[in-house]
Amino acid sequence: MGGMGWHLIRGWAILVYIFMFLPVGVVVLLSFNASQFGSFPMTGFSFRWFVELANNDAILRAFRTSIILGLLTALISTTLGVLASLALVRYRVPGANAISTLLIAPILVPEVVLAVALLLFLNVLGINKSFALLLFGHVIFTLPFVILVVQARLVAIRRDVEEAAMSLGASPMETFFQITLPLMLPAVLAGGLFAFTISFDDITGTLFWKPGGVETVPTQIFAMLRNSISPEINALGTVMIAMTVGLPLLGAAVARKISRNSGA
């Protein structure tokens, strides 16, 4: 690839990335700020908030809860979403249009309404709040993200590839795992990533559904808003970013080194 057009596209993409990183940069800078309230100009460079973060049980516990909740949400939501998308794209389902709309409905209802409504329903059934409820609440409103992205990919996968496999004697199951799934894997991963980030970042539903003693990172932050958000939260953001950027790069570097060594 080359040419004028490609340079323009690359320049544009870089601008988009800079735009996305602006608030991230602020938070990372502030996490090294010596003073307590996040504002510029910085009063000095310090690792103080990282040390305090390491000793803050409440935030670390909330972080663990958020991660576990996000992973489970991603797993369940992606599974349900992939199955539903397959049904809608690969079969003639009567009322497919209405079903598609129904499956997207969770993001059409303001979250606060969904949150209250679900609690009213549970009260009628006499069921207490639990982690499972919180998890399923998250699954419900991450499902549309998965379904939208998987459907869009599935439509682009040509049916004849699958049919060719079947005509060569593969069972529908084998066809799915050996042909369809690998082809739609990017969408499945994207859906899982959506589900995780949405769950990890959710505030409104979580506030209402969390059982006693369960806090996520966003609910902890929300509860700090009245006074001031402690800079340990900025430090936590910095640690997470360092991990997401660092681990894949490290992995790639190690892989390169190994292949070079074995190649020599």
Next chain:
Amino acid sequence: MSVEAREARQPWILLSPALTAIVLLLVVPLIFILVYSFWLRTATGADVAGFHLDNWQEALTDPFYRDILLGTLKIAAITAVVCALMGYPAAYFIARSEGNKAILLLLLMLPFWISYIIRTMSWINILGVSGAFNTFLMWTGVISEPIQMLYNQTTVILGLVHFLLPFMVLNVFVSLDGIDTNLEDAANSLGATKWESFVQVTLPLSLPGLAAGGLLCFVLAAGTYITPLVLGGPRDAMFANLVFEAIITQLNWPLGSALSLMLLAVLGVLVMIYNRYLGMAQLMKGLG
């Protein structure tokens, strides 16, 4: 059992887990909301059961709600268009780049590791009167006084775009990534310019992803309440703020229920249209 019968049953088996979850956790609770929308709130805060049309009459006839709903749809549409304009080239770059695509995509999700409320509030450090942007402009001498940039409709849209852009990029990427690049090469070898082959081959094939991303950006923008609170001025409230205030601040669940069902109906119709003309039409093309 006949093959046809099995064929007919299979999609329902695949759909049943998702549909069960949606019916139990969304549809049934929404019935409660529907019932609630006919109740009345009293001055002391207790709700009176019954069948009263007052909330619906208020929600449907009061120009206050209509104006804010229309304003919200407008902001959501602008947000979706801006996301598409910014996101499509970026997604194209990722899909066609020789670098590590997974890392490029993951980088785009980085802002999500910092809580929504914090990254929304951090715009004050970038665009505020003593923020980075103004400081830079004053340092270069372009301006002598800081410009007031924050707390208007533009910054609300900016905040929404920042929140929603990754969803657009990922959706478009997934579509672009599935397109056989040989198709473009073939078009080129037949004498089409790069631009022509893009417009005639790649763009149409990536339309489902663009549409899915656009829909996602639109409905999510239409449902936000935190962004206008943090980045908007006094007149920049959106419809979800009204719902949130009715339910939380005024504890007026009956009116809040009616308002949210109204929003659901409007957005639901738009999604139906999407499914009819973009979702299904593309599906048929894929099958044909």
Next chain:
Amino acid sequence: MTKKMDNTTRYERLLERYGNGDLDRRSFLGLIGAAGLAYGVQTPFARQALAATDEVRFDGWGGVVSEAFRKYAFDPYTAKTGVPVVDGTFGGGDEYLSRVKASQPGEYNIAHLSGVFDYARYANLGFASELNEANIPNLEFVIPKLVDVYRPITGGKLSCVPYDYGTTGIAYNRKYISDEEMKTKGAKILIDEAYKGKISGWGDWRTRIWFGALQTGQDPNNAEDMDAVWDAIRAHRDLSLKYWTSGAELMSLLAEEEIYVTEAWSGRIYALQEQGHDIGYMDPPNGYGWQECLFVIKGSPMEACEELLNFMLAPETSIAVAEGQNYPPALDPSKVELGDKIPTLPAFDPEGTLAGLTFADPGYWNGHEAEWSKTFGRVQKGY
């Protein structure tokens, strides 16, 4: 979690709570039925009956506040009584009330609520419990004026203990607005054309109406001319850059000089001053005083809650929380030694009489709540 407890004990405890009036008849019978069922299947109801006596749930503000409570009150309390305290957080009083309204009886026990207003709202919605004050000896140290406002709302009894107080006054950037100017203009500075675009205010209907009354020279607890108040609120809206919605936002707007003047919570401005920002704070005449309380919600295990309240009112807990959030504790300085920092906090009254503060009259405000909160919702958005 489901500690073994035989059904007789459970029945006796429930009977006792019923006798105390903590449980209404319907939930009492429901719980008895559930207790009977507990022999067989573990129904959700049975778990609730157990949970009600086996732990105490507290909900409050996070960060420094919850850390101080955990360290000075919850852990010692659990060590003494064996009853664990499960703590939760909320982002605001209104949000928490919605959650309580959508909860099952007994699910939430104690909450750190804003005084008088919320107290009356909870009482109106039937969430008021009845404290046995004899079980809370530390209540003696609390400033009497703070306690007295609650009694008329709940028929002479208490459902809460006062915990801290503060004011909502006016904060101003001293680089741009002098102390003298503040003194002459008072609350009217918030509707002064000279600061258009550099004014802000809390997006809360009560605060807006209170200051609207001050700006039109009326008694905030009995405004005669509401039209004038709404006009003042509109004038303020048109001059404002934005409404703030949290203490964190208030602080960053002032610190980043996006605004020069706004109403503000006393403790937040103190925190800014501590950081070296040159922000002034003034309570205009008839300024807005408020208090917060620890409210016990109906259906809670009363004795366990009362004992926990006593731990939370203990001077070392009160002082630690107060120093964390910069609002003075409800303890009477003439009876309790409050340390070095608290006497320097804004709104602190060394006499313990709080004669200088005007508190909201709950009857007046709650009587108009439905109408005013809705009207403000519109005025705020430009209508």
